[in-house]
Amino acid sequence: MPIAKVINKGEKKFWIVTGENQYIEVTEKEIMKNPQKYIKKQIWQKPPFRYEVVVTLKRVKAEE
Numbered sequence: 001m002p003i004a005k006v007i008n009k010g011e012k013k014f015w016i017v018t019g020e021n022q023y024i025e026v027t028e029k030e031i032m033k034n035p036q037k038y039i040k041k042q043i044w045q046k047p048p049f050r051y052e053v054v055v056t057l058k059r060v061k062a063e064e
Contacts, residue, residue: 014051017042 015023
């Protein structure tokens, strides 16, 4: 008896380009779990949408 694949429709899938005409498919959760692994990589959400990982600093007023 065949087993049906469970697909979470709310989960976004992205393509990480690894070489010419090669990519791996990862979820948004995987990227957020370890963003350093994906910095300076081409990230696509099924073309034409391209993404990049951005890390920012937030300025907070220090109390003295």
